[in-house]
Amino acid sequence: MAPGGPPPRRQVGHSLADAIVTDGLSKTYGRGRQLPLRPQAPIRALDGLSISVREGEVFGFLGPNGAGKSTTIRLLLGFLHPTAGQASILGRDAVTDSLEIRKHVGYLPGGIALYDSMTGEGILDYLAALYGESVPLREELVERLELSPADLRRPVRDYSRGMRQKIGIIQAIQHDPELLILDEPTEGLDPLMQRAFYEVLDERRKAGRTVFFSSHVLSEVERVCDRVAIIRAGKLVALSDVEELLTRRRRHVEIRYTGEPPALEGVAGITDVRVREGLVTAQLEGDVRPFLAAIRDAQVMDLLIEPARLEEAFLEFYSDQPAGPGAGSSTGAPGSSDAAADSSSGGTAA
Amino acid sequence: MNCTLFRRTIAAYRIRFLACAIGLVVWGLLLPVIYASFGKSLGDFIKGNPAFAQLANFGGGDLFTLSGSIALGFIHPITLLLMGIFAVGFSTVAVAGERQRGTLEVLLARPISRRSMYVTLFVAGAAFLGVLLALELASNVVASYAVGVGSELRPETVPILWLNGWLLFVAFLSIGLAASVSFDRLAPALGITLTVVLISYLLNVVSSLWPDARWIANYSLFNYVEAKSTLEGNFHPLDMVLLLVVSAVAIAYAWIEFPRRDIAAPS
Numbered sequence: 001m002a003p004g005g006p007p008p009r010r011q012v013g014h015s016l017a018d019a020i021v022t023d024g025l026s027k028t029y030g031r032g033r034q035l036p037l038r039p040q041a042p043i044r045a046l047d048g049l050s051i052s053v054r055e056g057e058v059f060g061f062l063g064p065n066g067a068g069k070s071t072t073i074r075l076l077l078g079f080l081h082p083t084a085g086q087a088s089i090l091g092r093d094a095v096t097d098s099l100e101i102r103k104h105v106g107y108l109p110g111g112i113a114l115y116d117s118m119t120g121e122g123i124l125d126y127l128a129a130l131y132g133e134s135v136p137l138r139e140e141l142v143e144r145l146e147l148s149p150a151d152l153r154r155p156v157r158d159y160s161r162g163m164r165q166k167i168g169i170i171q172a173i174q175h176d177p178e179l180l181i182l183d184e185p186t187e188g189l190d191p192l193m194q195r196a197f198y199e200v201l202d203e204r205r206k207a208g209r210t211v212f213f214s215s216h217v218l219s220e221v222e223r224v225c226d227r228v229a230i231i232r233a234g235k236l237v238a239l240s241d242v243e244e245l246l247t248r249r250r251r252h253v254e255i256r257y258t259g260e261p262p263a264l265e266g267v268a269g270i271t272d273v274r275v276r277e278g279l280v281t282a283q284l285e286g287d288v289r290p291f292l293a294a295i296r297d298a299q300v301m302d303l304l305i306e307p308a309r310l311e312e313a314f315l316e317f318y319s320d321q322p323a324g325p326g327a328g329s330s331t332g333a334p335g336s337s338d339a340a341a342d343s344s345s346g347g348t349a350a
Numbered sequence: 351m352n353c354t355l356f357r358r359t360i361a362a363y364r365i366r367f368l369a370c371a372i373g374l375v376v377w378g379l380l381l382p383v384i385y386a387s388f389g390k391s392l393g394d395f396i397k398g399n400p401a402f403a404q405l406a407n408f409g410g411g412d413l414f415t416l417s418g419s420i421a422l423g424f425i426h427p428i429t430l431l432l433m434g435i436f437a438v439g440f441s442t443v444a445v446a447g448e449r450q451r452g453t454l455e456v457l458l459a460r461p462i463s464r465r466s467m468y469v470t471l472f473v474a475g476a477a478f479l480g481v482l483l484a485l486e487l488a489s490n491v492v493a494s495y496a497v498g499v500g501s502e503l504r505p506e507t508v509p510i511l512w513l514n515g516w517l518l519f520v521a522f523l524s525i526g527l528a529a530s531v532s533f534d535r536l537a538p539a540l541g542i543t544l545t546v547v548l549i550s551y552l553l554n555v556v557s558s559l560w561p562d563a564r565w566i567a568n569y570s571l572f573n574y575v576e577a578k579s580t581l582e583g584n585f586h587p588l589d590m591v592l593l594l595v596v597s598a599v600a601i602a603y604a605w606i607e608f609p610r611r612d613i614a615a616p617s
Contacts, residue, residue: 029612029614070615074455074613074614074615077455077458077459078458079455079458079612079613079614080612080613080614081610081612099461099462099463100461102459102460102461103461105459107455107456107459109452109455109456109459110615111452112452112456113451113452113453113456114453114456115362115453117362126354126358127456127460129354130352130354130355130457130460130461130462131460131461132354132461171456
């Protein structure tokens, strides 16, 4: 972007351009000035993160507390300065063009803090005025998140946790930003409001907006995200389509049969076959078609294939193994190989 | 400078400003009245008891002349307290307080640079201080004429005193803001700024009451506002220059430091 010139409003939703790209992004705390009597060991909060988020997708960023999710978001928004590596957002450098970037980004911090003395409406007006833009989505969001005009006129100090979160969501989305960065967005929302929020996200995606979504609620990530990155101790351990991640997960299979047991040994994707009287159990990984072909001639009375859950994939990445790009692949964890390759090469995973 | 943030800052502090303004106006009205009522008899008493003369010279002010009375009001703890709400309280809360509350990241997620935020807060703080000090001095002048001692005042010196006093409190404001941008929590920022102000004040008061310690006044910023002397027409431009230099150093530090700082997640 030419410095000083008006930012080009990018056409979103129809290209496969990247909304966010990080390349070897690292952050170490405690490397700067130290108090002589209280020296602290440096903490590597983020270690060589290389990911890309495509325009128009909902991207889930997973990891437990302290994994580096918030650090990443803060680096993207210019709150923190990277120790190494770089990041670009909407084609602009996250460090040098931070101000320009923030004109096109809506941000919901985790556990958002608001000005208690202001009314909900006052806060929304104030935060919108700082963008200097209109708020085309305010009315619709207020309605969908069931905030009444009376609610909006009350001081925020009287709000419940859920109502504060609703205000946080509205302030991030109301000006229809190109990129939404949401840190634990459904925290404090009841299930009905969570559903309403997912619908809002879905509409933003249909409108071609990009959503970067940090969470540790795996069911919601599974439900709303197109792709997901999993980080552990500041390192990327997996980056994959949610669909692919689930497809490649091992699923438990049970077959109740009469007569001869189905021959599953050697079938692609089938492991850990156990045959008992009238019951075969096995683990299924990947494409289900070879398995279905193998049981086609068997006298199957009942068939159970447990659905794959992101939670299992996530827990597998967080089992007791050394963190790092190779961690996932060392256990044969699905979805980890691409991340490992991307991360180790310092390139951009896509 | 961000106009939206400026308007919001003014609105957020309007009640505190109003309370301080009322306090300073009342205080400003009171001193000429005290001088007109008791000043002469107190002066006669002091003349007859020289041992009290030095003790009556609090911070360069006294109650025996109109200029001394106004100077006493200027340096009195009441003025310091009311002005300190903005020079110290406002300045330290401005960034470190927002940071501790967690609202700073909501603000800085908007397209507003840290330097723009700093300038806006500085201008707002300086404006608060300027108006408050003007109200106190205006009250001094009004009360002086109301009680019939206005002829003892040289009105042309009042704006100079205002400017000199304003620069003093702006110096504290600059120090407070510099501390505020340097810490993630309010307590250290407030502690450092209060320490600077209180030590400076203590040095000035001690040196004014104790002739042998007169030299320590040079290390006090209050020493560079000689209110009585200024109202009597003896103004030292270098005093203002020194206060400007102090402010400039603190502003330069904050200007460099604030954009460089990492803003980690609120604790």
